[in-house]
Amino acid sequence: MLLIFDIISIGLVKYIMFKILKKKFLNKSVSYMKLCAPLVATNAQAGQFLILRVDEFGERIPLTIFDYDREKGTVDIIYQKVGATTLKLDRKQEGEYLLDVVGPLGNKSKIKGFKKAIVISGGLGSAIAYPLAKELKLNGAKTTAILGFRNKDLIILENKMKKITDEIEVVTDDGSNGKKGLVTDSLIKKLEKCCNYDLIISIGPIPMMKAVCEITKKYNIKTIVSMNSIMIDGTGMCGGCRLTVGGKVKFACVDGPDFDGHEVDFQEAIMRNNSFVNQERKSYEKYCNLFKGV
Ligand SMILES: Cc1cc2nc3c(=O)[nH]c(=O)nc-3n(C[C@H](O)[C@H](O)[C@H](O)COP(=O)(O)OP(=O)(O)OC[C@H]3O[C@@H](n4cnc5c(N)ncnc54)[C@H](O)[C@@H]3O)c2cc1C
Ligand code: FES
Incomplete structure (x- = not known):
């Protein structure tokens, strides 16, 4: 038994x-x-x-x-x-x-009804941007992807992104893949050439998303960002992922993670994401020491 x-x-x-x-x-x-x-x-x-x-x-x-x-x-x-x-x-x-x-x-992305979009990502942001680019494509939008990485060894998902977008540009900070520049440089060039884009999605480090939003605001193009706030419960109860969006308190886990980038208080988000840097470093060192010599 x-x-x-x-x-x-x-x-x-x-x-x-x-x-x-x-x-x-x-x-x-x-x-x-x-x-x-x-x-x-x-x-x-x-x-x-x-x-x-x-x-x-x-x-x-x-x-x-x-x-x-x-x-x-x-x-x-x-x-x-x-x-x-x-x-x-x-x-x-x-x-x-x-x-x-x-x-x-979190909420599913609301990206139906757009005709021409640019998806911009920085580093690991490509992994978070990929499902949204795929969804745009499924909903019939003509999509351009601009992916940025520090150098060519860090490039990920280029081929996967190629399959689900109409155009793709991969740039590196140091030019080691032959295309030197920041994603914002590529974005400005695209917008100067043609401004009938109706959606920009920007996902990556907060300073990158902030810089993209400053550009797209001038062109008055709707811009969605995905906020990677520090989360604990993920159900709206702990307050860890609090943000200010359009002057109102929002929680990335239940109200997001996608938000209108023109409304997000990025400065506050950067400050809150850096709240536990010392504890994170200590925990990283403690963990690495556990496996020293293993
Ligand atoms: C909705 C959402 C989706 C995410 N999706 C992914 C994903 O698909 N792939 C992925 O690799 N990461 C993703 N992240 C970030 C991921 O949760 C953190 O990298 C992870 O919690 C770090 O844990 P850690 O203990 O290894 O590092 P920690 O010790 O917690 O942090 C180490 C370093 O990473 C930074 N960091 C910690 N949390 C975050 C965060 N939320 N965003 C950005 N930087 C952070 C810290 O400031 C610190 O510098 C996502 C975050 C959110 C909120
Ligand atoms: S993670 Fe706790 S409120 Fe969002």
């Missing part, structure tokens, strides 16, 4: 826990994972995110649902190793399990 219970509970644990079905390194700091998470996949929409915990000692971190397959019950994530939790996640291998994956969270 005990054995039967054991077998059932082991089976149940495996169903409840979230198996890593595939793992790939996209560059030295960014990885991709396909996770088994049927309930999340069933309801996922472009623009939404999930919150996961690697193990019972881990913190909760939000990651965008990069892609999903409802029939197979899988969701894909792409993450950059920036601190203790993303490093811990990256130590997990195919066939292993994550403790929990909650989602889909």
Whole structure:
């Protein structure tokens, strides 16, 4: 009898826990994972995110649902190793399990009815921008992608983006891929040539999104940004992801993560995202020390 219970509970644990079905390194700091998470996949929409915990000692971190397959019950994530939790996640291998994956969270993107759009991303922002670019394409918009990276070794998703956009430009800060410049330089050139764009999506570091919004405001083009605020519960209760948008208090997890970029108080968002830098550094060092020499 005990054995039967054991077998059932082991089976149940495996169903409840979230198996890593595939793992790939996209560059030295960014990885991709396909996770088994049927309930999340069933309801996922472009623009939404999930919150996961690697193990019972881990913190909760939000990651965008990069892609999903409802029939197979899988969701894909792409993450950059920036601190203790993303490093811990990256130590997990195919066939292993994550403790929990909650989602889909946040709102699906409202990007229907646009005719001509530019999607601009910086670094890891390409992973967050990809589902939105795909959705634009599905809704019939002619889409241009401008992807920016620090150097050619950090370029990700160029081929995937090519497949779902009409035009793509990849630029690097140091010109190591042959196209030197910032995404904002490319954007200005495009807008000077033709200004009948009706939507700009800008996703990446907050200073980049702020700079894009300052440009598009002059052209009066609707601009959507995705706010990567620090999140804890992801359900609007802790207040961690508070932002000011159009002079009103908003929570990135339940009111976003997409917002009208012309309304966001970016200065406040930068300040709030830097609130725990010292603690994050200490936790990163502590985590790295655990594996010194391993
Ligand atoms: C809705 C949403 C979707 C996201 N999607 C993705 C994604 O698809 N892929 C991905 O790699 N990351 C994504 N992020 C950011 C991701 O959640 C953080 O990088 C992660 O929580 C860092 O955890 P950590 O413990 O490894 O690093 P920490 O120790 O928490 O932080 C290390 C460094 O990263 C910075 N950082 C921490 N949190 C964030 C954040 N939310 N945004 C920007 N910088 C941060 C810190 O300022 C610090 O410099 C998303 C964030 C949100 C809110
Ligand atoms: S994460 Fe807690 S309110 Fe948004």
